[in-house]
Amino acid sequence: MVNKKVKTYMEKLLGDKQFKEAFEEEYLKLLISEKIAKLRKSAHLTQEALAKKMDTTKSAISRYESANYSGYSMSLLEKFARACGAVIEIKFVRNKGRKRHLSKI
Amino acid sequence: MVNKKVKTYMEKLLGDKQFKEAFEEEYLKLLISEKIAKLRKSAHLTQEALAKKMDTTKSAISRYESANYSGYSMSLLEKFARACGAVIEIKFVRNKGRKRHLSKI
DNA sequence: ACAAAAGTTAGCAAATATGCTAACCTATTA
DNA sequence: TAATAGGTTAGCATATTTGCTAACTTTTGT
Numbered sequence: 295m296v297n298k299k300v301k302t303y304m305e306k307l308l309g310d311k312q313f314k315e316a317f318e319e320e321y322l323k324l325l326i327s328e329k330i331a332k333l334r335k336s337a338h339l340t341q342e343a344l345a346k347k348m349d350t351t352k353s354a355i356s357r358y359e360s361a362n363y364s365g366y367s368m369s370l371l372e373k374f375a376r377a378c379g380a381v382i383e384i385k386f387v388r389n390k391g392r393k394r395h396l397s398k399i
Numbered sequence: 400m401v402n403k404k405v406k407t408y409m410e411k412l413l414g415d416k417q418f419k420e421a422f423e424e425e426y427l428k429l430l431i432s433e434k435i436a437k438l439r440k441s442a443h444l445t446q447e448a449l450a451k452k453m454d455t456t457k458s459a460i461s462r463y464e465s466a467n468y469s470g471y472s473m474s475l476l477e478k479f480a481r482a483c484g485a486v487i488e489i490k491f492v493r494n495k496g497r498k499r500h501l502s503k504i
Numbered sequence: 505a506c507a508a509a510a511g512t513t514a515g516c517a518a519a520t521a522t523g524c525t526a527a528c529c530t531a532t533t534a
Numbered sequence: 535t536a537a538t539a540g541g542t543t544a545g546c547a548t549a550t551t552t553g554c555t556a557a558c559t560t561t562t563g564t
Contacts, residue, residue, distance in 0.1 A: 326473065326489065333491045340540060350523060356542055357522090365521050367551085368431065368471040375491050383490040384431065386438045386480050445510060455553055461512050462552090470551050472521080 326366055330374050331359040337378040347377035431471055435479050436464040442483040452482035 334344050334355075341355040348355075357363055358370070368382075375382045439449050439460075446460040453460075462468055463475070473487075480487045 329489070329491055333493075336493065341542095342540075351525085352541075353525085353543075354523060356540095360542080364474065366473040367521070368473070368476075369469065369550095370522080371473075371489075378491070378493070380491045380493045383492055384434070384476075385488040385490070386434055386483070386485045387488055388438075388441065388483070388485045446512095447510075456555085457511070458513075458555085459553060461510095465512080472551070474520095475552080 326371075327359050327361050327363060330371070333374070333378045333380055334359070337380075339378065344374075344377055348373050431476070432464050432466050432468060435476070438479070438483045438485055439464070442485075444483065449479075449482055453478050 334341070337344075339347070340352075341359070342352040345352045345355050358366070358374070368384075371382055439446070442449075444452070445457075446464070447457040450457045450460050463471070463479070473489075476487055
């Protein structure tokens with residue numbers, strides 16, 4: 295667990311809507327690039343070997359695994375997963391609390 | 400649970416690599432269109448209301464929720480989720496064993 | 505039945521993702 | 535040292551996605 299001061303500071307920041315949205319977006323990107331790199335490695339493939347399986351080039355793979363890339367498409371991630379012998383699972387999780395709805399009251 | 404004959408037949412089909420890949424891809428699409436439509440409804444938004452929140456138009460929303468659409472990008476899904484007060488979780492699951500079971504689908 | 509609201513579809517311009525080539529960097533190893 | 539393998543970066547052409555308008559169909563409510 296992170297230091298408590300940092301934690302409360304982050305909570306404060308995350309209270310700011312604008313910051314929160316930007317943070318979540320950046321964080322997701324980071325997650326994806328990290329995850330696909332990890333997936334490739336777990337399949338014991340070099341970027342070039344994977345590129346061959348995906349009908350693309352190693353330079354493209356490098357781009358996708360780079361932390362500041364953001365243009366992922368589902369079809370790309372699907373190809374990525376398949377070439378690594380995996381399957382994608384995608385889930386939408388509603389943030390609890392905050393917005394109530396009239397119908398719920 | 401599906402009828403047993405159907406189940407074994409599906410298992411046989413899914414043993415065919417080509418079929419399996421096509422099936423998984425189509426199934427994922429279906430899942431996404433279904434999931435985002437469900438998400439929107441759970442947020443009590445009409446397509447038009449959601450479109451406003453996402454800075455687009457209701458015709459676009461309709462397209463994304465249609466079962467034969469396949470061009471999803473992560474940034475779009477991200478926008479979708481945010482506008483509905485949700486967060487995306489994405490996971491790559493390595494297929495370990497050789498046999499797939501319908502129960503997992 | 506009627507009107508309004510909600511959802512669908514087609515076709516277009518602009519924006520964005522993708523694959524490619526080619527040059528470059530960094531380790532590892534013969 | 536040289537050579538090779540793995541990875542990174544930039545710039546370009548093509549392909550795909552996205553938002554838009556406008557007309558259309560379906561559903562809902564009175």
